[in-house]
Amino acid sequence: MSAFYGFKINRIGGKGVIDFAEFKGKVVLLVNVASKCGYTKHYAGLEALHKKYAPQGLVVLGLPCNQFGGQEPGSEEEIVDFCSRTYNVDFDLTTKIDVNGPNTDPIYNFLKSSTDGKDIAWNFGKFLVGKDGAVIARYAHSVAPEELDAPIAKALL
Template sequence: MIDRRGVITALAASATFPLATRSVFAQAAMSRMTAYSFSFQGLKGGDIRLADFAGKPLLVVNTASLCGFTPQYAGLQELWTQYRERGLTVIGVPSNDFGAQEPGGAGDITHTAEQTYHVSFPITAKTSVKGPNAHPFYKWAAAERPADLPSWNFHKYLVGRDGHIADAFSSRVEPTDTRVVTAIARALTV
């Protein structure tokens, strides 16, 4: 779990240091957090609390309905179907950040995911995944893996049982690619 006192102490101490030093403290505090510290608003209401999946691997994927990679929903559903009984949760995070390829609302996203691709894994409300307005999970992921930032739709973060990013896969890597399946199998056995 999060060492809240440590985070608060680091942030409080950082107020007495120059701005450059403060960012080091903020990054250190952020790195002690885990993915299980975050929640997303659900596409159909309510919250998707990652704490509800603590100790289990997560595959968090930023999605878009009008992207050339949108057929990857089928592969994500295949992973969800194959591995959910063993503990994997797949979470789709619709985002309009890349090429404005998620312009619609919840109904449009639901239609694409559920009716076109028969997705049954959790999907969040439309969320920003890059820049200053990025969801806190994505800001945390950027601190965890600065070389593995989403550069397009269908970027995949695999979160291990420890709550930290175990691996990341670009949009070009299909969900059912051997590299992804191997990483998931490893995360499930650790």
């Protein structure tokens, strides 16, 4: 069994814990998100992927992070309100986490060590995890969600 399935993280807004064991047999797209970034428009593409592929087993998970330019300064309530009001986000969001440095969330230590080991460069970096819990690919923040359509479709086969 992949170590990926051993992680747990808090869902935003005190709505319980996300247990990664629930992702067995699913494809997961993890993205460090921010509300005040030039790439914030990626929320629309992420929601489109969620709507298109969730019935086939895709899980999109947004992990808010304030480490890059202070671009996620809001409270959990403000983050949820912004995502819902502006992009009609229906996929899961977690509590704010660190993706680099001494307080890096354990899931990001796993994701980075499963790829090139490098720190996350900016908001909206993406990791695609396969049905077996192995990291398929890491994508830079500049890669639009629409560019992940084919890799996601392939992973869902």
